[in-house]
Amino acid sequence: MSYKSSDIDMRYAQQHSPEHVQYMRRNRRMRTVVVVLRVSILIGIFVLWEVAARLGWIDAFIASQPSRAWAAAVNLARRGELLMHLGYTVGETVAGFVLGTLIGIVVAVLLWWSPFLSKVLEPYVVVLNSIPKVALGPIFIVWMGTNVDAIVAMAIAVSVIVTVMMVYTGFTEVDPNKVKLLRTFGASKLQVLQKVVIPSSVPVMISALKVNVGLSLVGTIVGEFLVSKAGLGFLIVYGGQVFNMSLVMSSVILLSGVSVVLYYLVSRLEESVVKWRE
Amino acid sequence: MSLVTINGVSLVYHDPEGETRALHNVNLSVEPSEFVVIVGPSGCGKSSLLSIVAGLIKPSSGEVYVGGERVTGPSRRIGYMLQHDYLFEWRTILENALLGLEVRKEKTRESVAEVRELMRRYGLGGFENHYPRQLSGGMRQRAALIRTLAVRPDCLLLDEPFSALDYQTRLRVAEEVYGILKDENKTVIMVTHDIAEAVALADRIVVMTPRPGTIASEHRIRFECAKRTPLTTRRLPEFSGYFNAVWRDLDSFEGEVQAVGGGEL
Numbered sequence: 001m002s003y004k005s006s007d008i009d010m011r012y013a014q015q016h017s018p019e020h021v022q023y024m025r026r027n028r029r030m031r032t033v034v035v036v037l038r039v040s041i042l043i044g045i046f047v048l049w050e051v052a053a054r055l056g057w058i059d060a061f062i063a064s065q066p067s068r069a070w071a072a073a074v075n076l077a078r079r080g081e082l083l084m085h086l087g088y089t090v091g092e093t094v095a096g097f098v099l100g101t102l103i104g105i106v107v108a109v110l111l112w113w114s115p116f117l118s119k120v121l122e123p124y125v126v127v128l129n130s131i132p133k134v135a136l137g138p139i140f141i142v143w144m145g146t147n148v149d150a151i152v153a154m155a156i157a158v159s160v161i162v163t164v165m166m167v168y169t170g171f172t173e174v175d176p177n178k179v180k181l182l183r184t185f186g187a188s189k190l191q192v193l194q195k196v197v198i199p200s201s202v203p204v205m206i207s208a209l210k211v212n213v214g215l216s217l218v219g220t221i222v223g224e225f226l227v228s229k230a231g232l233g234f235l236i237v238y239g240g241q242v243f244n245m246s247l248v249m250s251s252v253i254l255l256s257g258v259s260v261v262l263y264y265l266v267s268r269l270e271e272s273v274v275k276w277r278e
Numbered sequence: 279m280s281l282v283t284i285n286g287v288s289l290v291y292h293d294p295e296g297e298t299r300a301l302h303n304v305n306l307s308v309e310p311s312e313f314v315v316i317v318g319p320s321g322c323g324k325s326s327l328l329s330i331v332a333g334l335i336k337p338s339s340g341e342v343y344v345g346g347e348r349v350t351g352p353s354r355r356i357g358y359m360l361q362h363d364y365l366f367e368w369r370t371i372l373e374n375a376l377l378g379l380e381v382r383k384e385k386t387r388e389s390v391a392e393v394r395e396l397m398r399r400y401g402l403g404g405f406e407n408h409y410p411r412q413l414s415g416g417m418r419q420r421a422a423l424i425r426t427l428a429v430r431p432d433c434l435l436l437d438e439p440f441s442a443l444d445y446q447t448r449l450r451v452a453e454e455v456y457g458i459l460k461d462e463n464k465t466v467i468m469v470t471h472d473i474a475e476a477v478a479l480a481d482r483i484v485v486m487t488p489r490p491g492t493i494a495s496e497h498r499i500r501f502e503c504a505k506r507t508p509l510t511t512r513r514l515p516e517f518s519g520y521f522n523a524v525w526r527d528l529d530s531f532e533g534e535v536q537a538v539g540g541g542e543l
Contacts, residue, residue: 175364177360177361177362177364178364178366180334180360181358181360181364181377182377182381183334183352184332184334184352184356184357185352185377185378185381185382185429186351186352186353186354186382187381191381195366195377195380195381199366199368199369200366200368202368
């Protein structure tokens with residue numbers, strides 16, 4: 001890397017054997033190569049796409065092309081609609097996965113609290129988990145109307161059962177000896193929950209949150225497909241209907257961006273919460 | 279007066295496969311400051327016996343008294359140490375040591391200061407804000423002991439507290455823990471299947487039969503030396519005599535153990 005002759009490197013070389021310095025350098029070079037390749041693939045795809053469309057290898061009317069997708073996005077932004085649509089999708093997704101995760105955790109706590117209840121409800125959880133939640137979309141729309149509520153309900157429905165199952169499994173996998181330890185101090189069930197079960201399941205809850213980012217985005221987009229008023233899902237459906245593929249493509253690209261940013265934010269949260277894990 | 283009295287305790291487990299008689303008519307009295315070690319074949323119910331004394335499980339018949347009070351649930355006079363340290367990896371060492379006080383809602387400025395003092399006295403000073411993974415096995419076991427001592431129990435129950443450690447660490451930690459327990463003048467009931475460890479630590483060894491476990495024999499262990507520690511006793515001439523006596527008792531069950539099989543309860 002670029003700071004080969006810097007102070008840090010010099011001092012490092014003085015403290016470590018030449019073999020180790022060599023090894024660290026190789027390591028660093030490897031990491032750089034990986035990053036460069038990753039970025040090149042992305043750029044390569046866009047360049048190839050653009051070139052293919054310009055040279056007529058593919059039909060730009062059907063496949064669109066990066067420059068047109070960009071123009072479509074700029075056009076939306078000029079009219080002030082881009083942020084509005086983005087805002088809807090992000091807001092619905094965040095509401096969906098935060099509420100889905102919270103509700104899921106609460107249900108998991110109830111199931112943990114009463115083994116009898118969990119025994120009784122087990123087949124229901126399994127069935128609810130296996131039905132495709134998007135099939136419930138029309139029901140939500142009839143019940144709540146063609147508005148944001150139905151979309152958020154959709155996003156919650158997609159993520160909540162998975163959360164219940166993940167978190168409940170996490171709860172049951174808490175080392176029984178840790179529970180025993182607490183009981184030797186005379187801990188109540190609530191204290192066992194507070195002091196062992198929940199803290200040792202934090203990593204599981206964060207994983208659930210991570211999974212739910214993706215799932216809620218699915219719920220939100222499907223909801224927007226059905227309700228069709230605003231959001232990236234609406235833009236995609238609308239673009240498809242009027243054969244404006246540039247609008248569809250730019251929306252899909254924006255959607256990928258949204259999922260990456262949300263996932264990144266949750267990963268950051270994870271790092272700050274489970275600092276004892278390093 | 280004895281501190282712990284176990285009176286005709288029996289235990290029967292029920293599960294869909296049938297019932298298991300784990301303990302049968304166990305009688306034992308432990309004097310204040312006494313160090314009693316229970317040895318027995320695997321699955322003889324010695325860990326279950328500790329759980330009964332700790333008030334974690336109810337005996338099918340019989341009763342246990344600690345300091346004259348009948349045990350009906352976890353008692354404040356009892357401290358329990360398990361096979362592993364079970365330090366919570368998301369808590370610092372000090373927070374781990376304070377766990378029992380938190381549960382009992384006895385975390386005050388004074389009690390925290392006391393725990394800090396215990397940590398300083400037993401070589402964990404300066405590690406208060408470390409996380410368990412940063413400590414060696416021996417230090418972790420000491421932290422677990424301090425967590426138990428923090429709630430000021432009269433009697434400590436040790437359930438194979440050293441079995442998870444490698445042999446060298448095990449000897450050293452046994453030495454340390456023994457020193458701390460004697461220092462604090464605690465009554466101890468320990469369970470182990472290591473005969474040498476039992477002889478090295480015990481004032482009295484209680485030998486249990488295979489399942490259903492009951493007390494087969496008792497051995498009073500006395501050493502002629504100025505300051506007894508587990509390592510010094512291992513070098514004394516009487517050591518092998520006691521070892522062989524306990525070994526003979528346990529060995530006499532060998533045929534039955536094969537027949538009963540079964541794992542540690």
